[in-house]
Amino acid sequence: MSKVKTHKIIGARSTRLSIIFFLFFILLSMQFDPYNQSQLANIATLLIAVLSITILTGASGQISLGQGAIMAVGGYGSALLVTRLGMSMWLAFILAIFISALFGLFLGLAAARLSGPYLAGTTLVMALAIPSIAVRFESFFSGDIGLSVDYGYPPNWLTNLIGEISIEEWSLYVALPFAALALFAVLNLSNSRSGRTWRAVRDNEVSAALAGINIARTKVIAFVCASALAGLAGAIYGFRGLVAPTVYPTDLSLTLLTAAVIGGLRSIGGAIFGTFVIVFLPDLIGKLTKNWAIPESISNYLPALIIGLLLLLTVILNPRGSAGALEHIRHARQSRKH
């Protein structure tokens, strides 16, 4: 954050990067079998939620252990709109953004009074409580059974254009445009005035206040933006098949935070890398354990163990994550040249 770039042409760089991201995923999916294509769709979906942590914790310095619960708000919001009102999926996704942003507004108003561990604990309680609301008001949210929703079939114009596609490819094509848009939004946000105010408040509240920044409002805006992203992610995540309390467990919130930390809390590229790690590492470990004939009682817990150790190592060795480590190496190389 040493030099602040302001872009005269709004979003020229962010547009370019989002398009590159989009094309990269399309190219990658062409190399993959159906299972990995659906994993790629998962990455695109979860990336939106991880980006919400990049904004909330990385840029504005507020920790949330309850992003999974906000995903549940978006998921239930869109699923109810589709199943009860017969709304189209795309419209429901857009409305899910607004529903969860509104939820984030209330949450942010409460959270602006809290910081550090208070905020962490309160959002963790929320992560447990929100899914249980669905069980409590069973007739409305249909309880533990959940609401069945899916992406449906690809529209005719698309199949005419690129030929027949599998369900897995279609799920990727649903999630990917939203992921690219989210990436575009976050890239612009972090270079905008709000992004700079967030960082000012994060680094020193007193000096930010002296510079005329309204601390509480800044924190609430960050919460609203992050919740909008997480809600969108939750909606797309739920439409893989089911919106139920078990789809948005507490572990989901912690996994998202892990992805953001491993990649680098303050880096958008890090968020992408971290999401790849949490989705593909368990598969990779699964393959290795099968080759080495490790008993199931161990291999079941191995991914969680290795991801936990990765998180610890990141925090101890380099709290800025892999993105921070890369930057560190680059700096070292440059100073050697001079």
Next chain:
Amino acid sequence: MDSFLTAFFSGTSQGAIYALVSLGLVLVWRGAGVVNFAQMGQAMFTTYIASQLIQNNYSYWSAFVIALISGAILGAIVDLGLMRPLTSRKNSQLLNSQSMRTTIPVIASLGILGVLKSLAGIFWAGEERGFPTPVPANSIKIGSTNLAITGFDLFVIGVVFITLVLTTIFFTKTGMGLAMRASALNPEVTRLSGIKVGSVRTLGWAISGTASSLAGLLITPKTNLSPNTLDLLLIVGFTAAVVGGLTSLAGSVLGGFIVGYVIAFVNVYGAPENVFIAILVFLLLALFIRPQGILGSKEVRRV
């Protein structure tokens, strides 16, 4: 009247356990400025150790003592191996940021929680198992009427009461307790008066580990033991600590009992599925009405 007594007695015995958890959280928060989200993960691990010993035909009491000792050791390891190097590092750009100094230890403790859970899953296959009680867990009878309290409930209340008395004596009558209070209040001045603040802090982590390990031993006969069972207890303990005041040891105990009664009455008069929502509402109310907690002091609150 019957359901009132049921709620009251279960609130007392559960509240006593919550008080232990919240006491453990407050001890570490006062000493190190960290809310240890791995605390009940440590307790789960030591309870598994006790369970393993009992399966290998050790007596309940030797397993009990070994679990408490390993709780203390685990707490000290977490501090020495992770938290102390983390908080003493000054040159990192990320840690220079005000908000990140409190956030990074929280993330680290979540990492420990994940590692402990998966280790427990690997060592003990992760299936749910029961945990024995040292005294029969039947309702106590006076004449022919069943009281709504079991022998084990009385045992829990007794053990927690003894622990709290010992803790109070430790903090008010011994030099080490005085040093702990001093270094929580003002580490710099305490260091200047010749007390090793780092070691005192590690002792705080060890005591906290013992307290939560005890809480794990006392709650698992009712909840059964699996890598995830104690997660709820952490949430409840955190709520109790916030309600009582994160900076006050007496407040944390008080908060534990209050939350215990709230949960017991919601369980008896409402429905069990309301408990999570009740905890969230109660926590938010407490934060809005009295953010420093019932006995916490506003000045000391490190927020």
